[in-house]
Amino acid sequence: MACDKRFEILFEPVSIGPVTAPNRFYQVPHATGTGFRKPQTGASMRGIKAEGGWGVVCTEYCSIHPSSDDEPSSTASLWDDEDVRSNALMVENVHRHGALAGVELWHGGSSCSNLYTREEPLGAWSRPAMLPNPVQSRSMSKRDIREFRRWHRDAALRAKRAGFDIIYVYLAHEYLLAEFQSLANQRSDEYGGSLENRLRLSRELLEETKEAVGDTCAVAVRYSAAGGFTDGEPLFEEHRTMLELLAEIPDLWDIVVDDYSLELGASRFVKEGALEDYMSWVKQVTTKPVVSVGRFTSPETMLRQVQQGILDFVGAARPSIADPFLPTKIREGRFEDIRECIGCNFCYPFAVQGAPIRCTQNATMGEEWRRNWHPERIAPKASERKVLVVGGGPAGLEAAVWLGRRGYAVTLAEARNELGGRVARESATLPGLGEWAHVRDWRLAQLKQLPDVQVLLDSTVDAAQILEFEADRVALATGATWRQDGRGRAHDKPIPGWQDAHVFTPDDVMDGVLPQGPVLIYDDDHYYMGGVVAEKLRSAGLEVLLVTPSGRVSSWAKWSDEQSRIQARLIELGVRSETDSIIASLGAGRAELACVHTRRTRDVEMASVVMVTSREPNDALYHELCERIDIERVGDCSAPGTIATAVFAGHRYAREMDADQDLFRRDRPRVS
Ligand SMILES: Cc1cc2nc3c(=O)[nH]c(=O)nc-3n(C[C@H](O)[C@H](O)[C@H](O)COP(=O)(O)O)c2cc1C
Numbered sequence: 309m310a311c312d313k314r315f316e317i318l319f320e321p322v323s324i325g326p327v328t329a330p331n332r333f334y335q336v337p338h339a340t341g342t343g344f345r346k347p348q349t350g351a352s353m354r355g356i357k358a359e360g361g362w363g364v365v366c367t368e369y370c371s372i373h374p375s376s377d378d379e380p381s382s383t384a385s386l387w388d389d390e391d392v393r394s395n396a397l398m399v400e401n402v403h404r405h406g407a408l409a410g411v412e413l414w415h416g417g418s419s420c421s422n423l424y425t426r427e428e429p430l431g432a433w434s435r436p437a438m439l440p441n442p443v444q445s446r447s448m449s450k451r452d453i454r455e456f457r458r459w460h461r462d463a464a465l466r467a468k469r470a471g472f473d474i475i476y477v478y479l480a481h482e483y484l485l486a487e488f489q490s491l492a493n494q495r496s497d498e499y500g501g502s503l504e505n506r507l508r509l510s511r512e513l514l515e516e517t518k519e520a521v522g523d524t525c526a527v528a529v530r531y532s533a534a535g536g537f538t539d540g541e542p543l544f545e546e547h548r549t550m551l552e553l554l555a556e557i558p559d560l561w562d563i564v565v566d567d568y569s570l571e572l573g574a575s576r577f578v579k580e581g582a583l584e585d586y587m588s589w590v591k592q593v594t595t596k597p598v599v600s601v602g603r604f605t606s607p608e609t610m611l612r613q614v615q616q617g618i619l620d621f622v623g624a625a626r627p628s629i630a631d632p633f634l635p636t637k638i639r640e641g642r643f644e645d646i647r648e649c650i651g652c653n654f655c656y657p658f659a660v661q662g663a664p665i666r667c668t669q670n671a672t673m674g675e676e677w678r679r680n681w682h683p684e685r686i687a688p689k690a691s692e693r694k695v696l697v698v699g700g701g702p703a704g705l706e707a708a709v710w711l712g713r714r715g716y717a718v719t720l721a722e723a724r725n726e727l728g729g730r731v732a733r734e735s736a737t738l739p740g741l742g743e744w745a746h747v748r749d750w751r752l753a754q755l756k757q758l759p760d761v762q763v764l765l766d767s768t769v770d771a772a773q774i775l776e777f778e779a780d781r782v783a784l785a786t787g788a789t790w791r792q793d794g795r796g797r798a799h800d801k802p803i804p805g806w807q808d809a810h811v812f813t814p815d816d817v818m819d820g821v822l823p824q825g826p827v828l829i830y831d832d833d834h835y836y837m838g839g840v841v842a843e844k845l846r847s848a849g850l851e852v853l854l855v856t857p858s859g860r861v862s863s864w865a866k867w868s869d870e871q872s873r874i875q876a877r878l879i880e881l882g883v884r885s886e887t888d889s890i891i892a893s894l895g896a897g898r899a900e901l902a903c904v905h906t907r908r909t910r911d912v913e914m915a916s917v918v919m920v921t922s923r924e925p926n927d928a929l930y931h932e933l934c935e936r937i938d939i940e941r942v943g944d945c946s947a948p949g950t951i952a953t954a955v956f957a958g959h960r961y962a963r964e965m966d967a968d969q970d971l972f973r974r975d976r977p978r979v980s
């Protein structure tokens with residue numbers, strides 16, 4: 309299909325040193341939880357991105373030596389020849405579709421705990437590891453530095469043998485080379501102190517990498533253009549001077565910022581293109597091509613940044629995860645088919661915990677090899693079964709879309725007068741979650757293209773109606789309801805006295821019910837819900853106390869890199885919090901709180917409580933019918949979870965219709 313003329317510039321080839329990218333779509337390095345432990349899983353996923361039109365596809369951070377080990381996160385590695393083979397697999401998959409393959413050589417320095425290898429971590433100076441392990445690095449001697457330079461060179465040569473086109477020198481994200489560059493590096497030798505000294509190792513590495521592989525491979529640098537850990541006025545400090553000093557050495561600049569919660573900003577806090585003010589100067593100081601990121605989902609933003617000379621390449625991690633076929637869809641003008649990243653950051657927690665990556669929008673992410681799932685294709689139907697899907701939330705919608713794509717006759721019955729279920733409600737009523745509506749919107753756009761899927765709104769169905777419908781299979785995707793009684797992690801049983809208090813749930817808040825203040829929010833869920841409800845009620849003028857058994861507000865959100873921003877926002881709004889506490893009992897106008905450590909109690913006065921503890925599956929119909937018809941619970945109605953879990957469950961239901969349900973394939977360590 310011919311390219312939409314307006315976007316042609318995005319599909320121009322661009323030279324990067326000795327190699328040429330077929331277009332400007334550049335999947336920047338991102339971890340997947342696969343790495344050296346699951347090479348086939350990772351290689352298939354990257355290959356599919358190349359198939360989807362990404363002109364450059366990079367690995368995740370790739371360890372150059374056992375002294376740089378990020379266990380339990382599974383990094384790529386280039387320690388030996390065995391590693392060359394598994395990386396070559398990824399390269400082959402990427403090359404098959406005409407894209408360039410890049411590798412991000414990585415040494416984590418003092419940030420690593422080296423839990424797997426038990427090597428002593430190495431640092432510009434001796435300091436504690438970033439992760440919460442009782443580990444401290446060794447200050448690198450001149451001999452260590454010489455060794456490190458040799459490891460890096462050897463890894464670059466291995467990368468070249470694996471067939472990579474672009475080889476990174478990784479100067480960002482507080483890893484070893486950023487450590488050397490830091491103002492805190494006060495070493496007394498020629499690698500510390502003055503700016504030139506602190507930059508020395510980066511320069512040496514760049515020159516040595518170019519000398520080793522630069523004849524056929526491009527050498528890229530990942531670099532932070534701005535420091536500081538707050539939004540607002542960018543802090544360029546020495547970042548600009550350092551970049552100017554190295555400006556013409558690499559073949560490409562891949563630009564990020566120091567504040568990871570901005571670079572990887574969740575949509576609740578950070579909008580598309582947010583790095584522009586921090587990096588728009590880079591192209592003025594180098595003639596080399598520049599790539600940067602910004603959760604680019606809008607083709608217009610991509611176009612503008614390229615046309616205005618801010619970027620040469622549109623860099624993407626999350627947009628390429630949510631839609632591996634994003635470039636192809638732009639080229640073909642299929643804008644309504646773009647599965648927009650919603651900025652929920654649910655891809656990040658698993659990648660960094662060593663579990664395969666997953667994505668709220670793209671259920672196939674991480675499943676390409678092990679389940680043979682493709683983000684755009686699915687097997688045609690294998691029977692003439694008629695399917696009734698009850699419930700049009702994320703699970704029901706996803707099941708209907710993919711069953712419809714397979715060609716099954718599907719009826720989707722939704723009790724409310726709109727589709728989207730929890731996604732529609734959360735995005736419309738809770739602060740900052742507006743972009744999450746794209747989970748619904750993409751699926752609605754797809755349903756419009758599927759004539760065999762019939763949608764019935766305002767259709768509450770009971771058991772008799774389901775039986776009467778005579779579907780061959782019924783998928784019950786009726787979601788879950790927040791519990792009022794406080795049962796959850798900390799309480800196996802209802803909280804004593806809960807019936808005497810004015811208790812509300814997030815469902816009430818989403819239905820527009822405003823509790824009376826002062827209100828106590830009891831967050832035993834630990835993800836986003838407690839925090840967003842607190843924000844909403846406080847913004848409505850209520851006095852809010854957030855109580856949680858955890859040591860921090862929304863503690864699980866540390867994995868999605870949002871926790872600190874959530875807590876900061878609540879502090880700024882004037883939400884009080886009481887961490888490490890449970891509700892021991894409730895009464896009219898009072899709550900008895902207990903410290904989780906000492907069990908000491910104290911009473912607080914409040915007018916109402918919002919329970920954010922756990923959810924009850926809406927599965928009554930299933931229990932009524934499961935012995936009589938072919939009915940299955942799907943998503944929250946089976947096991948309440950995240951939106952991503954519900955989408956995955958709906959997708960799986962559709963894929964497994966009339967298919968053998970074998971255990972998925974596993975990457976296995978070689979036993980020789
Ligand atoms: C799941 C995930 C893993 C990441 N892993 C890496 C990594 O291994 N190396 C790296 O330099 N950046 C990593 N990043 C950061 C991305 O390269 C990118 O800079 C950031 O996600 C912002 O780009 P985006 O808005 O297109 O997602 C990761 C991001 C994500 C979402």
Ligand code: SF4
Binds near residue numbers: 669670
């Ligand atoms: S999990 Fe969320 S943030 Fe990550 S790629 Fe998917 S939609 Fe985007």
